[in-house]
Amino acid sequence: MLDEFVLKALVGLLAKLGVDEFRKRGWMPQSYYVRTALLALKRDDLDQAVRNYNLSIEKRKPGERAKVAHEIIACAIDIRITMTEEKLAEIHRGLYPSVFSAEYWRRLFREDRRELIRRLRVEEQGCREALEVLGRLKSQLKNASDVSPP
Amino acid sequence: MSRLAKTAAFGGVGYLGGLLLERGLESITGLDFVDGLFAVAGSVLGAMYVNRDMVEAASRNMRAMFGKDPIYITEGEWKQFKSKYPETAKWLEKALEV
Numbered sequence: 001m002l003d004e005f006v007l008k009a010l011v012g013l014l015a016k017l018g019v020d021e022f023r024k025r026g027w028m029p030q031s032y033y034v035r036t037a038l039l040a041l042k043r044d045d046l047d048q049a050v051r052n053y054n055l056s057i058e059k060r061k062p063g064e065r066a067k068v069a070h071e072i073i074a075c076a077i078d079i080r081i082t083m084t085e086e087k088l089a090e091i092h093r094g095l096y097p098s099v100f101s102a103e104y105w106r107r108l109f110r111e112d113r114r115e116l117i118r119r120l121r122v123e124e125q126g127c128r129e130a131l132e133v134l135g136r137l138k139s140q141l142k143n144a145s146d147v148s149p150p
Numbered sequence: 151m152s153r154l155a156k157t158a159a160f161g162g163v164g165y166l167g168g169l170l171l172e173r174g175l176e177s178i179t180g181l182d183f184v185d186g187l188f189a190v191a192g193s194v195l196g197a198m199y200v201n202r203d204m205v206e207a208a209s210r211n212m213r214a215m216f217g218k219d220p221i222y223i224t225e226g227e228w229k230q231f232k233s234k235y236p237e238t239a240k241w242l243e244k245a246l247e248v
Contacts, residue, residue, distance in 0.1 A: 038203040042210075064241065068204060071238045075211040083214075 026058030034069045041076055046134070049073050050141050070141065077138045081131065088127040095120050205245070208238055 022028060033056030040048035053073055056066050095117065097103040107113055212220045216227050223231075232239035 035203060038207050041207050042203070064237075065201070065204070067237045068208075068241045071235045072204065072207045072211060075215070075235055075238070076207075079211060079214045 024055075026055040028055075030056045030060050030063055030066055032056075034065050037069055037073065041073060046073070046077060046080065046137055049076070050137050053141065073141055074138065077134055077141070081134050081138075084127050084130050084134065088124065088131070091120050091124045091127065095124065201245075205242070208242060 026033070033052045037049045037052035037056065040046075040052060050073060053066070053069055056062070056069070062070065094103075097107060107116070110116065209220045212223060212231060215231065216223060228239075
């Protein structure tokens with residue numbers, strides 16, 4: 001009785017491990033990875049979206065849907081880059097206001113000036129790091145679409 | 151003969167009604183009717199005929215790109231999207247039969 005149960009559990013476990021390995025190596029159908037990538041995009045998980053797209057063309061030539069998914073993911077990354085750049089520009093305006101602006105003079109007499117500048121610098125750093133990550137993701141996506149199997 | 155006349159008359163009335171409706175909608179919304187068609191096709195036909203996830207993802211991107219719902223996208227904006235993302239645009243046009 002116990003032997004039978006252990007055997008079944010072992011078979012189940014092996015099957016699960018096998019399927020996971022199959023999935024990780026890109027052997028599942030292309031549509032599976034494309035859909036997973038799009039679902040990741042819906043969750044705003046660009047990293048997973050890129051990873052799954054790359055897996056979708058790992059073993060197969062990109063089909064029509066994969067090509068469209070590539071553009072959709074690239075578009076989402078572009079949008080995120082634009083938004084981050086806009087945010088960075090806004091932070092810069094806050095950090096370095098023009099001498100002729102009211103903001104500059106208002107800032108000059110603020111007591112928490114240093115704290116404000118420190119906070120803006122932290123935000124600036126965060127934006128720069130985000131831009132780096134997004135750029136890296138985009139290059140990974142490009143590489144995946146260029147280097148496709150014959 | 152009278153049936154033929156009746157059919158022609160009703161056809162004419164229908165045509166005029168359609169024309170009035172189109173002009174009316176254009177003057178109320180200020181949109182070219184063809185432009186709105188993209189969005190209607192996107193939301194209704196998209197869900198029916200094509201991969202929903204893809205249509206949703208593309209429309210989310212359009213919304214983020216132009217800051218408005220795809221229903222309000224003008225022809226110029228559509229062309230801009232098309233030039234930047236030709237595969238997606240081609241696929242959408244084919245899938246939505248626009």
